[in-house]
Amino acid sequence: MKKVITYGTFDLFHDGHYNILKRAREYGDYLIVGVTGENYDIGRGKLSVHDSLAERIENVKKTGLADEIIVEEYLGQKIGDIIKYDIDTFVIGDDWKGKFDHLSRYCNMVYLERTKGISSTQIRSEILTTYSIGIITDIVDDNQLVKEAGTLNSFRVTSVYSDDVETAEEFQKKYEGVSAVANLDEFFAGTDIVYIRCATEKRAAFIRKAITQKKHVICDPPFSFSLEEQKKLYQLAKENNVILMDNVKMVYIHVFNQLLWMTQGGLIGDILSFQCSISRNDRDRKNIFYDLLALGLCPMIKIMGGEYDNVDIQISKDSEGIEFASLDFKYESGRVLINVGNKVRVRNQLEIIGSSGSIKIDGNWWRGSYFELDDPEADEVEIYNTNYHGNGFKYLLKAMADMLANGRIDTMGLFQDESLKIIEIVEKVKEKETTES
Numbered sequence: 364m365k366k367v368i369t370y371g372t373f374d375l376f377h378d379g380h381y382n383i384l385k386r387a388r389e390y391g392d393y394l395i396v397g398v399t400g401e402n403y404d405i406g407r408g409k410l411s412v413h414d415s416l417a418e419r420i421e422n423v424k425k426t427g428l429a430d431e432i433i434v435e436e437y438l439g440q441k442i443g444d445i446i447k448y449d450i451d452t453f454v455i456g457d458d459w460k461g462k463f464d465h466l467s468r469y470c471n472m473v474y475l476e477r478t479k480g481i482s483s484t485q486i487r488s489e490i491l492t493t494y495s496i497g498i499i500t501d502i503v504d505d506n507q508l509v510k511e512a513g514t515l516n517s518f519r520v521t522s523v524y525s526d527d528v529e530t531a532e533e534f535q536k537k538y539e540g541v542s543a544v545a546n547l548d549e550f551f552a553g554t555d556i557v558y559i560r561c562a563t564e565k566r567a568a569f570i571r572k573a574i575t576q577k578k579h580v581i582c583d584p585p586f587s588f589s590l591e592e593q594k595k596l597y598q599l600a601k602e603n604n605v606i607l608m609d610n611v612k613m614v615y616i617h618v619f620n621q622l623l624w625m626t627q628g629g630l631i632g633d634i635l636s637f638q639c640s641i642s643r644n645d646r647d648r649k650n651i652f653y654d655l656l657a658l659g660l661c662p663m664i665k666i667m668g669g670e671y672d673n674v675d676i677q678i679s680k681d682s683e684g685i686e687f688a689s690l691d692f693k694y695e696s697g698r699v700l701i702n703v704g705n706k707v708r709v710r711n712q713l714e715i716i717g718s719s720g721s722i723k724i725d726g727n728w729w730r731g732s733y734f735e736l737d738d739p740e741a742d743e744v745e746i747y748n749t750n751y752h753g754n755g756f757k758y759l760l761k762a763m764a765d766m767l768a769n770g771r772i773d774t775m776g777l778f779q780d781e782s783l784k785i786i787e788i789v790e791k792v793k794e795k796e797t798t799e800s
């Protein structure tokens with residue numbers, strides 16, 4: 364018996380898919396079809412998939428062409444499958460031509476011509492609503508949003524606004540497809556979602572304007588230096604039925620949720636100590652102390668909660684602002700130390716000591732690609748990691764797409780009360796900065 368295998372996402376099943384399965388079958392007596400699992404697609408950055416795994420499997424099954432259906436769960440699985448199922452021929456469309464040549468060591472490798480004029484991407488763009496995103500910025504940098512949004516079928520970055528017209532024009536030149544709009548009302552009229560990444564002092568006013576024009580908002584945290592103001596912004600967002608979301612990508616990435624699961628679920632026991640350090644590596648932006656602080660506080664609030672007994676704030680500053688700060692929190696259960704280096708460079712790291720295990724990340728922990736768990740019982744260090752693509756923006760956008768589809772406006776990545784706690788601390792540090800001058 365000759366066995367054939369082929370793989371695919373098979374999203375929004377169409378004739379192209381049917382044709383390749385039919386032709387693949389002709390290469391043998393038994394056809395195995397590998398359908399990509401959701402985690403595998405998330406890991407390879409393919410977040411645009413519309414149908415669930417169950418639906419995609421069901422559609423392949425309905426063709427009656429597959430003798431067996433398996434799920435492709437990780438990169439590199441294909442070789443193991445060829446060996447396990449004793450495959451004679453591997454078939455794939457010629458959009459992958461050359462990419463799988465290394466498999467010819469294990470079995471026959473056949474690339475078949477794709478069916479012309481049809482694709483899942485095209486169907487998705489026909490059936491899905493596309494949201495226009497506009498960026499409000501004061502620097503010529505998109506934080507990778509343009510590229511990341513482009514990989515999802517439901518978002519396009521279409522316009523940019525800056526108080527400084529030249530900046531917007533430079534931005535337009537740098538990012539294809541993004542038009543500079545000089546008039547703010549005109550800018551809002553052409554967008555569904557606004558991404559605000561300007562100086563902290565200006566954010567709240569832009570958020571307010573965007574919300575009153577019924578635009579959903581993603582904004583770099585902190586939204587403002589005032590807790591009261593941020594509360595009002597949330598109230599306004601609620602009244603206008605729009606999303607107001609922190610641009611904190613970390614909370615949308617799998618590995619960070621694994622870390623939360625472990626710490627919140629008591630898997631490392633009681634948390635005795637939490638420490639994290641963050642410093643600037645973005646040379647283009649001058650003073651981003653409060654942005655770093657907000658980001659640094661995020662895992663603390665998520666893991667330790669917001670109910671600390673007291674905080675001791677040490678800052679060192681020069682004429683341009685805070686260059687370094689150290690925040691020492693006392694919680695009932697343990698101690699928390701957050702170090703933020705704006706001009707002073709500190710080693711980026713995060714360490715959590717629990718009564719029955721500890722967790723460590725060396726390097727840019729907010730990128731959330733891995734963590735180490737030191738398990739005293741197993742007496743070894745285990746590494747947890749997940750793949751993700753780009754800087755994480757598409758994972759945040761995917762969460763937003765789900766919220767829009769489900770008609771939800773409250774974010775569950777970073778909850779409103781968590782974001783408000785962060786602002787409460789930001790406000791304290793700002794107060795200290797002002798009183799010490």
Ligand code: C2G
Nearest residue numbers: 370371372373374379380383455456457477478481
């Ligand atoms: N296909 C085709 N004609 C089309 C569209 C797709 O012949 N018009 C083929 C593809 O070449 C592929 C199969 O149908 O062989 C499944 O296509 P996708 O669902 O787009 O799968 P893809 O995401 O390319 O996954 O491990 C995953 C596989 O490597 C491919």
